[in-house]
Amino acid sequence: MKEEAKGHLHPITSVIREMVSVFDTMGFSVAQGPELETEFHNFDALNVPPDHPARDMQDTFWIKTKPGEAKKVLRTHTSSVQVRFMESVAKDPKAFKIVVPGKVYRNEATDATHEAQFHQFEGLYVNKSVSMAELKGTLEKFFKDFLGTDTKIRFRSSYFGFVEPGVEVDIWYKNRWLEVCGAGLVHPHVIKSAGLDPKTWKGFAFGMGVDRLVLMRYGVDDVRHLYSGDLRLINQF
Amino acid sequence: MKVSHAWLQTYFKDILPTPEKLGELLNAHAFELEGLEKVGSDTMLDLKVLPDRSHYALCHKGIAREASVIAKLPLKAPIKAEIELDKAISQVAVIVKDAKLCPRYMARRVSNVFVTQSPAWLSERLTTIGARSINTVVDATNYVMFDVGQPLHAFDADKVEGDIVVRLANPGEKIVVLDGREIELKETDLLITDSVGPLAIAGVKGGKRAEVTNATKNIIIESANFNPTSVRKTSTRVNLRNDSSKRFENEITSALCADAMNQVTALILELSKGAKAGSVTDIYPNPAKQWTVNVSVSYVSSMVGMPVSLAEAKDILERQGCEVSVSGDVISVTPPLDRLDMIIPEDIGDEIARIKGYGELVGVQTPAISPAAIDKTYYCAERVKNVLIPLGFSEVLLYALVPKGAFEVAYPLASDKSALREKLSAKLSQSLVENGRNADLLGLETIRLCEIGKVFPKTGEKTSLCIGVLQVKKKKGVTSESVLKETVSALEAALGIKVSDKIEIGAFGAVIETDFEMIVKALSEKTPTQNVADLKFVPLSHDKKYVPFSHYPFITRDIALFVPATVLEGEVAAALRAAASKAAGTLLVKGPDLFDAFSKDGKTSFAFRMIFQSFEKTLSDDEVNAFMQLVYSDAKGRGWEVR
Numbered sequence: 091m092k093e094e095a096k097g098h099l100h101p102i103t104s105v106i107r108e109m110v111s112v113f114d115t116m117g118f119s120v121a122q123g124p125e126l127e128t129e130f131h132n133f134d135a136l137n138v139p140p141d142h143p144a145r146d147m148q149d150t151f152w153i154k155t156k157p158g159e160a161k162k163v164l165r166t167h168t169s170s171v172q173v174r175f176m177e178s179v180a181k182d183p184k185a186f187k188i189v190v191p192g193k194v195y196r197n198e199a200t201d202a203t204h205e206a207q208f209h210q211f212e213g214l215y216v217n218k219s220v221s222m223a224e225l226k227g228t229l230e231k232f233f234k235d236f237l238g239t240d241t242k243i244r245f246r247s248s249y250f251g252f253v254e255p256g257v258e259v260d261i262w263y264k265n266r267w268l269e270v271c272g273a274g275l276v277h278p279h280v281i282k283s284a285g286l287d288p289k290t291w292k293g294f295a296f297g298m299g300v301d302r303l304v305l306m307r308y309g310v311d312d313v314r315h316l317y318s319g320d321l322r323l324i325n326q327f
Numbered sequence: 328m329k330v331s332h333a334w335l336q337t338y339f340k341d342i343l344p345t346p347e348k349l350g351e352l353l354n355a356h357a358f359e360l361e362g363l364e365k366v367g368s369d370t371m372l373d374l375k376v377l378p379d380r381s382h383y384a385l386c387h388k389g390i391a392r393e394a395s396v397i398a399k400l401p402l403k404a405p406i407k408a409e410i411e412l413d414k415a416i417s418q419v420a421v422i423v424k425d426a427k428l429c430p431r432y433m434a435r436r437v438s439n440v441f442v443t444q445s446p447a448w449l450s451e452r453l454t455t456i457g458a459r460s461i462n463t464v465v466d467a468t469n470y471v472m473f474d475v476g477q478p479l480h481a482f483d484a485d486k487v488e489g490d491i492v493v494r495l496a497n498p499g500e501k502i503v504v505l506d507g508r509e510i511e512l513k514e515t516d517l518l519i520t521d522s523v524g525p526l527a528i529a530g531v532k533g534g535k536r537a538e539v540t541n542a543t544k545n546i547i548i549e550s551a552n553f554n555p556t557s558v559r560k561t562s563t564r565v566n567l568r569n570d571s572s573k574r575f576e577n578e579i580t581s582a583l584c585a586d587a588m589n590q591v592t593a594l595i596l597e598l599s600k601g602a603k604a605g606s607v608t609d610i611y612p613n614p615a616k617q618w619t620v621n622v623s624v625s626y627v628s629s630m631v632g633m634p635v636s637l638a639e640a641k642d643i644l645e646r647q648g649c650e651v652s653v654s655g656d657v658i659s660v661t662p663p664l665d666r667l668d669m670i671i672p673e674d675i676g677d678e679i680a681r682i683k684g685y686g687e688l689v690g691v692q693t694p695a696i697s698p699a700a701i702d703k704t705y706y707c708a709e710r711v712k713n714v715l716i717p718l719g720f721s722e723v724l725l726y727a728l729v730p731k732g733a734f735e736v737a738y739p740l741a742s743d744k745s746a747l748r749e750k751l752s753a754k755l756s757q758s759l760v761e762n763g764r765n766a767d768l769l770g771l772e773t774i775r776l777c778e779i780g781k782v783f784p785k786t787g788e789k790t791s792l793c794i795g796v797l798q799v800k801k802k803k804g805v806t807s808e809s810v811l812k813e814t815v816s817a818l819e820a821a822l823g824i825k826v827s828d829k830i831e832i833g834a835f836g837a838v839i840e841t842d843f844e845m846i847v848k849a850l851s852e853k854t855p856t857q858n859v860a861d862l863k864f865v866p867l868s869h870d871k872k873y874v875p876f877s878h879y880p881f882i883t884r885d886i887a888l889f890v891p892a893t894v895l896e897g898e899v900a901a902a903l904r905a906a907a908s909k910a911a912g913t914l915l916v917k918g919p920d921l922f923d924a925f926s927k928d929g930k931t932s933f934a935f936r937m938i939f940q941s942f943e944k945t946l947s948d949d950e951v952n953a954f955m956q957l958v959y960s961d962a963k964g965r966g967w968e969v970r
Contacts, residue, residue: 223632
C-alpha cells in the first residue's frame with residue numbers, strides 16, 4: 091500500500107480558515123477569548139440579565155462553584171468575546187473590526203444536527219457611526235465569496251439581547267432560504283457594560299454556526315462525526 | 328405562539344391576506360413563521376414570539392396589531408362590553424401585602440353561573456391553537472388570555488373563606504395544585520390565600536381546593552399583575568411553566584387587567600344566562616404611566632443606513648399605536664402601555680427599520696481602518712498545523728466534555744459529559760486506537776493525529792498541543808515513538824523553537840502533550856509581525872462531497888498471483904476490480920491496492936488488498952469467501968496463477 095504523504099486539516103478548521111481569509115480582505119482581525127466564561131461576560135454584559143426569559147434561548151452548562159465564588163459557564167456563544175475585546179480597548183478607544191472563531195457549548199440533547207459542543211464565528215465592528223446597511227454589505231460580501239457570487243441574503247426582524255435592532259440572516263442556497271446567522275447593531279447596554287460610551291461608540295455584530303456551514307456545503311450527514319476523531323471523515327477533506 | 332387566522336380576522340373589517348401570505352409578511356417583519364396548519368375551516372399560524380415582543384404579542388390582539396401595521400389594514404375600533412352590575416353581590420375583600428410582587432389585583436364575584444361544556448365556536452377557537460376545552464368558565468378565562476394576553480383565574484367562590492390575601496408563603500406551607508400534585512412552598516413564592524391557606528401560586532397555578540367544577544355556582548374572577556422575576560423563579564423551581572407563567576415572566580403591563588376583567592366577565596355572562604356580576608375590587612396603588620422616547624430622525628437614518636423621512640417614521644409609529652409629536656428633526660414617541668419593548672432610541676429605530684422593511688436596504692462596505700493585531704494563539708496554532716499536516720498528521724477536534732475533571736458541570740445531561748477535560752492526550756490516545764482498527768480502510772500504515780485545544784486543569788483554562796502516533800504496520804526500526812520523535816524534531820526545526828520531549832508510550836502508541844502557551848510565547852518572539860496572509864491558507868474545493876461511511880465492520884482479503892512478465896500491474900488491478908465488483912457490487916469499498924510485487928523466473932508476482940463492507944449489516948467470512956472464489960476463477964480463466 092502507498093503511504094499517504096499528507097495529513098488532513100479538520101474540515102471545521104478549513105472552513106474557519108476560509109472565513110478568516112474573506113474577512114481579512116475587509117480588514118477584520120482574529121480575536122479569541124476563554125471557553126470557561128464568567129456569567130458576566132456570557133450573559134449579564136450582553137444584556138441578558140439573570141432570571142430573564144432570554145436566558146431560555148440557550149441551554150447552558152453551568153460549572154459547579156464553591157459558595158461565594160463567581161458563577162461560571164461554558165460559553166454558550168462567542169459573543170462573550172465582544173465584551174472582552176471592547177474592555178481591552180476601553181482605556182484608549184478606537185475603531186476596530188474583529189472576527190472570533192471558537193468553540194461553544196450548549197447543554198442539550200444531541201442528535202444528527204445538535205451537538206453539545208460546536209463552533210461559532212462571531213464578527214464585531216465598532217466605530218463612531220455604524221449602520222445596518224454596512225452590516226448587510228459586509229455579510230453579502232462574505233456569503234458571495236464563501237458560497238458563490240449568485241448568493242442572495244435577506245434580513246428578518248429578530249431578537250437577541252445583545253443587539254438592537256436584531257435580525258436573522260437567511261441565505262438563498264440550493265433553491266431555499268436557510269437561516270444561518272444572527273446579527274444586529276450592538277445594544278447600547280453592551281457597549282456601556284464593556285466600558286465604552288454608547289453615545290460615542292456604535293457597532294454591529296453577527297454570529298454564525300460553523301458546523302452548520304460544513305454540513306451544508308459538504309453534505310456531512312451527522313454533526314457528531316465532526317468530534318469523534320474518526321479519520322474516515324477527516325481524511326476525506 | 329399559535330394563532331388562528333379566523334380569530335385574527337375578527338379584528339378587521341377588511342379581508343385579511345391568506346394565511347400563507349400573512350405568514351410570509353409576519354415572517355419578514357415581525358415573527359418567524361414556524362408552522363402553518365389547516366384545522367377544520369380555519370388555519371393555525373405558529374409564530375415565534377421572542378422575549379422582546381412577548382410583552383404584547385403573546386395574544387391575538389398583539390398579532391392583529393402587527394398584521395394591521397404590516398399589511399396596512401385598519402383595525403376595527405374596539406368595543407367595550409357594557410356589564411350590568413348587581414349591587415346585591417358583595418365586593419371581594421382583597422389585601423395585597425407586597426405591591427412590588429403584585430402591582431395590581433382585580434377581583435370580582437359572579438353569581439349563579441352554570442358551568443358546562445363550551446359552545447362549539449369557543450371550543451373550536453381553542454382547539455385550533457392547540458388548547459384544551461374544559462368548561463365554560465375555564466375556557467372563558469383562557470380565551471381572553473389568548474385574545475388579549477392577560478392570564479386570568481377563576482375560583483369557586485363558595486370554597487373561599489374570608490378575605491383574599493396576596494402574600495409570600497409561610498415556612499412549611501404546602502399547596503395541592505389543579506393537577507393533584509402537592510407542592511412544598513418556599514418563603515419566596517407569592518401566593519393567593521384565604522383564611523384557610525393557599526388558594527393558588529400567584530400567576531403559576533391554581534389550587535385544587537377552590538377549583539371550578541361543573542358543580543360550581545358562584546365564582547371569583549382574578550385579573551392581576553405579578554412580578555416577572557418572582558413568577559419565573561417560582562414556576563421554574565416547581566416545574567410548572569405554562570401559558571400563564573410565560574406571559575407574566577415576560578412582563579406585561581398592569582394596565583391590561585381592567586380590559587381583560589371586563590371582557591372575561593362579559594363572556595361568562597354570555598355563556599351562563601342568568602349569571603350576575605358584582606362590582607370589581609381593584610388594588611392598584613401605582614398605576615402604569617406612559618413614557619416618552621425622543622429620537623432624531625437623522626439618527627434613525629444613520630442607524631439603518633438608508634434615508635428615513637420624518638413623515639415615514641411618524642406614520643409607522645402611529646400605526647403601531649404610538650402618540651408622536653415632532654420638533655424639528657426630533658420625534659417624541661409615546662408608545663402604547665403594552666409596548667414595554669420601546670424604551671430607548673434604538674428600539675424606535677428597530678421598529679421603523681423592520682416595518683419599513685430590510686428588503687429595500689442596500690448593503691454598503693465599512694470604511695477602511697487600521698487593522699487590529701491578530702490573536703497570537705490563533706496565529707501560532709495555524710502555523711503549527713501548517714507544519715504538521717504535510718508530515719502526515721490529521722487534525723482531530725475531540726470532546727472537551729469528559730466523565731471526570733477538576734471543573735464539573737452542575738447539571739450534566741449525560742454522565743460522560745459531566746466535567747471538562749484536563750488534558751488532550753486521554754481522548755487522543757483513544758482515537759489513535761480507534762483509527763488504528765480502520766488503518767486498512769484508511770490506507771494507512773501509521774496513524775498520525777494532532778489537536779490544539781483548550782484544557783481545564785485545576786489551575787484553570789489553557790491551550791494545549793497534543794501529537795500522537797500509532798505505528799500499525801510492523802516495520803523494521805520504525806516504532807510509534809521513533810515516528811513521534813522525528814516529528815517533534817521536524818516541528819522544532821521548522822519553527823526554530825523547542826517543543827517538548829515528554830513522550831508517553833502505551834498500547835495506544837506514543838503521544839506528546841505540551842503547554843501551547845509556551846510555544847506561542849517563543850514563536851511570537853521569533854515572529855513579532857503576524858498576519859493572516861503569511862499563513863497562506865488554501866481553501867478546500869467547494870465541490871468536494873462527503874461520502875458517508877459504514878459503521879459495520881469491514882473484512883480485508885489479500886490476493887497474490889503470478890502473471891507473465893508482459894502483464895502489467897494496471898491490467899491485473901483492472902481485472903481484479905472488475906471481477907470483485909461483479910461478485911460483490913458496492914460491497915467492495917476499497918482496492919484492489921497493490922502492496923507487494925517481485926519478479927521471478929520470467930514471471931511477476933503481484934499482491935493486492937481488497938476491503939469489503941456493507942452499510943446494512945456485518946458481512947460474514949463465508950459471504951466474502953464466496954466473492955473471492957469468483958475473483959480466483961476469473962484470474963485462473965485468464966491463465967494467471969493464484970498463489
